[in-house]
Amino acid sequence: MDAEASQGPDGEPLPPLSPSTAARRSGPGAPFRVPAPQPSSPAPPPRTVPPAVPPPASTAPPAVSASDVAADATDGVHLVAPADLRRACELLREDVGSLALPLDLPGAEVARRELAALVSQLDDYLLPRLRRIDAPLLAVVGGSTGAGKSTLVNSLVRRFVTRSGVLRPTTRSPVLIHHPYDSGAFLTQRILPGFARVTSEAPEPLQPIEVDAPRVTALRLVPDEGLAPGLAIIDAPDIDSLVETNRDLALQLLAAADLWIFVTTAARYSDAVPWDTLKTAVDRGVSVAVVLDRVPAEAMGEVRVHLATLLRDRGLSTAPLFTIPESTKDADGFLPEEAVRSLHGWLSRLARDSRSRDVVVRRTLVGALDSLHERLRLLSVAVQDQATADQVLRAAIGEVFDSASAQVDAGLSGGRLLQGDVQARWQEYIGTGDAFRGFDGTVGRLRDRISAAVRGRAAPSAPLSAALRKGLGALAVTTAQTAVETMAHRWRAHTAGPGLLRRVPGGAQVSPTFEDRAAQLVADWHAGVHDLVRDRTHGVRANPRAAAFGVEGLAALLEVLACSDLSVLAPAPATVPASVPAGRGALLTGPVDVATASGPVRDPAGSSSEAVTVVAHRLLRAVLGDDVVALAASVRESLRARLGDLLAAERERFDEASRSTGVDDELVAALRGHLRAIEGAR
Numbered sequence: 001m002d003a004e005a006s007q008g009p010d011g012e013p014l015p016p017l018s019p020s021t022a023a024r025r026s027g028p029g030a031p032f033r034v035p036a037p038q039p040s041s042p043a044p045p046p047r048t049v050p051p052a053v054p055p056p057a058s059t060a061p062p063a064v065s066a067s068d069v070a071a072d073a074t075d076g077v078h079l080v081a082p083a084d085l086r087r088a089c090e091l092l093r094e095d096v097g098s099l100a101l102p103l104d105l106p107g108a109e110v111a112r113r114e115l116a117a118l119v120s121q122l123d124d125y126l127l128p129r130l131r132r133i134d135a136p137l138l139a140v141v142g143g144s145t146g147a148g149k150s151t152l153v154n155s156l157v158r159r160f161v162t163r164s165g166v167l168r169p170t171t172r173s174p175v176l177i178h179h180p181y182d183s184g185a186f187l188t189q190r191i192l193p194g195f196a197r198v199t200s201e202a203p204e205p206l207q208p209i210e211v212d213a214p215r216v217t218a219l220r221l222v223p224d225e226g227l228a229p230g231l232a233i234i235d236a237p238d239i240d241s242l243v244e245t246n247r248d249l250a251l252q253l254l255a256a257a258d259l260w261i262f263v264t265t266a267a268r269y270s271d272a273v274p275w276d277t278l279k280t281a282v283d284r285g286v287s288v289a290v291v292l293d294r295v296p297a298e299a300m301g302e303v304r305v306h307l308a309t310l311l312r313d314r315g316l317s318t319a320p321l322f323t324i325p326e327s328t329k330d331a332d333g334f335l336p337e338e339a340v341r342s343l344h345g346w347l348s349r350l351a352r353d354s355r356s357r358d359v360v361v362r363r364t365l366v367g368a369l370d371s372l373h374e375r376l377r378l379l380s381v382a383v384q385d386q387a388t389a390d391q392v393l394r395a396a397i398g399e400v401f402d403s404a405s406a407q408v409d410a411g412l413s414g415g416r417l418l419q420g421d422v423q424a425r426w427q428e429y430i431g432t433g434d435a436f437r438g439f440d441g442t443v444g445r446l447r448d449r450i451s452a453a454v455r456g457r458a459a460p461s462a463p464l465s466a467a468l469r470k471g472l473g474a475l476a477v478t479t480a481q482t483a484v485e486t487m488a489h490r491w492r493a494h495t496a497g498p499g500l501l502r503r504v505p506g507g508a509q510v511s512p513t514f515e516d517r518a519a520q521l522v523a524d525w526h527a528g529v530h531d532l533v534r535d536r537t538h539g540v541r542a543n544p545r546a547a548a549f550g551v552e553g554l555a556a557l558l559e560v561l562a563c564s565d566l567s568v569l570a571p572a573p574a575t576v577p578a579s580v581p582a583g584r585g586a587l588l589t590g591p592v593d594v595a596t597a598s599g600p601v602r603d604p605a606g607s608s609s610e611a612v613t614v615v616a617h618r619l620l621r622a623v624l625g626d627d628v629v630a631l632a633a634s635v636r637e638s639l640r641a642r643l644g645d646l647l648a649a650e651r652e653r654f655d656e657a658s659r660s661t662g663v664d665d666e667l668v669a670a671l672r673g674h675l676r677a678i679e680g681a682r
């Protein structure tokens with residue numbers, strides 16, 4: 001194996017970071033401090049021979065917890081991740097966890113992916129690394145399908161730790177190989193907490209290739225002494241897989257890495273997908289090493305130069321490039337030892353030389369912290385867009401249902417309910433004089449009424465009362481239907497509306513039980529009015545006038561008045577009718593004072609809603625007293641409140657859908673605050 005880039009004095013590659021970059025990254029903006037070595041302990045040579053097992057973390061600088069510090073006894077270098085940087089990232093993670101981008105706005109899908117990537121970056125990489133800066137370096141082997149990644153990993157440790165094969169893709173589940181000393185660092189959920197740990201030593205079983213295979217959620221841990229302590233390698237699935245979940249998994253694993261070992265082949269190195277993936281690494285400042293695998297001897301020079309040029313042109317000039325010639329596998333099924341010696345040696349030194357290792361770790365860490373700016377900027381814009389859309393959609397609920405309430409108010413107070421069927425029943429009730437029989441106190445009529453009640457005959461006012469209740473029910477249903485249809489229309493007109501409509505419990509239609517509930521509500525209201533009238537008249541027997549109508553009749557009249565336009569009763573020059581139909585004579589010429597009760601009615605004796613109002617008022621006032629208008633108003637108010645509750649229940653379904661999105665623009669300010677805290681702590 002040869003290394004093309006960043007050659008060291010002995011011809012072996014140095015860590016993938018140029019000295020100038022390293023200096024810049026170690027400056028004030030570096031994520032942790034590397035205290036200058038004391039004069040008494042001169043700087044160690046770049047490569048020291050570490051003990052077989054690194055010593056545990058020891059002396060920490062004051063005010064920094066032990067977990068923040070790594071000390072390597074071989075060179076005395078202490079790495080410190082500031083506790084406030086770690087804390088700021090933890091707080092960021094908390095708020096990022098409650099970020100919701102549920103509305104289907106343009107760009108929301110991209111922002112959702114960005115959000116998922118940020119969560120992964122924090123959980124899988126940033127927080128674990130900040131919590132244990134001295135944890136083993138994690139190198140993830142990624143690249144095109146069939147490039148030979150698994151073969152390479154097996155050949156590095158000279159053992160079949162991961163399955164390689166002719167079927168594409170072969171690797172489905174990630175395998176993490178580490179020195180047994182480092183088991184503790186990977187058995188916990190410290191990194192990649194979303195993955196269950198599997199410790200079986202057997203190679204991954206052969207799995208069928210299913211394009212829509214579910215995402216793998218297990219990480220197989222394989223301890224092996226073939227790797228140096230302080231370094232772990234993950235054999236990842238392919239980045240250009242025909243299995244979508246493989247691709248996602250590969251990218252997630254790469255995002256968790258301190259170092260990408262990017263494997264490509266002489267035949268595939270100019271493919272687009274690997275370069276797209278490498279661009280992500282460049283953008284994120286990730287440490288990268290490139291392995292050009294399976295290079296035919298005759299093309300070695302040409303291909304290697306070409307790939308090195310491509311790497312340089314794409315911002316990866318500092319990435320070490322290892323080349324592996326095409327070779328037949330040895331008797332054990334591994335690549336010849338000399339083919340992988342250079343890569344193996346480089347990785348071992350990375351593991352053992354804390355300075356080299358720290359350069360790799362720091363570079364990726366700085367890159368990840370830098371990338372937070374752009375990620376959070378994009379997410380803030382997306383959250384703000386969601387909040388704006390949420391406000392518009394919420395405002396529609398308020399407007400539509402306020403208008404529905406106004407419609408109910410207008411229906412109850414405009415006198416429109418007194419038309420049509422109600423008007424016809426009124427005519428029957430009033431016009432036949434049935435309502436007035438006994439109004440002058442004739443006991444015989446009262447006896448008739450009582451005996452009718454005893455025989456179970458419906459009160460004469462029953463059809464009028466029923467018609468009014470039916471009208472009220474229809475008013476409620478029509479209003480609710482209009483409101484719900486308008487809601488659907490308003491939300492559909494918004495880009496994010498259809499998605500939100502799908503969240504409405506029970507769908508964007510009037511609830512199936514609405515009509516029954518409306519009828520029940522009106523019936524309950526009627527029962528309440530009935531009780532009110534009964535209490536006011538202290539029983540019909542004690543009040544002859546009341547007896548003439550019966551409690552039912554008076555309740556019907558009060559309901560009619562409650563559904564009237566009461567403004568027609570406003571005091572005005574009285575226009576007393578010259579004559580009235582026979583049936584009403586007893587009332588209008590008898591003991592009832594009509595002159596003071598009448599309003600500006602053109603034809604109070606007619607059947608217009610105004611006339612109905614005036615007559616109902618006169619009759620009721622004669623029986624119940626002068627406060628009958630106030631009484632009607634309060635009866636109406638109780639009905640209005642009940643209908644309001646009914647509509648509110650319909651509205652609630654839309655409110656619930658809107659609330660369920662959990663859009664919260666206050667998080668934008670919180671995210672900015674976390675970013676400032678992170679910058680301040682670096």
Ligand SMILES: Nc1nc2c(ncn2[C@@H]2O[C@H](COP(=O)(O)OP(=O)(O)OP(=O)(O)O)[C@@H](O)[C@H]2O)c(=O)[nH]1
Nearest residue numbers: 145146147148149150151164165166169170171238
């Ligand atoms: N002769 C030879 N065969 C190789 C070499 N590298 C890989 N192969 C073969 O190529 C095929 C694919 O190798 P894998 O190691 O499974 O490739 P991979 O990149 O892990 O593939 P996925 O897991 O599907 O992404 C296997 O049949 C290997 O035996 C090599 O250097 N020489």
Ligand SMILES: [Mg+2]
Nearest residue numbers: 149150170171
């Ligand atoms: Mg593989």
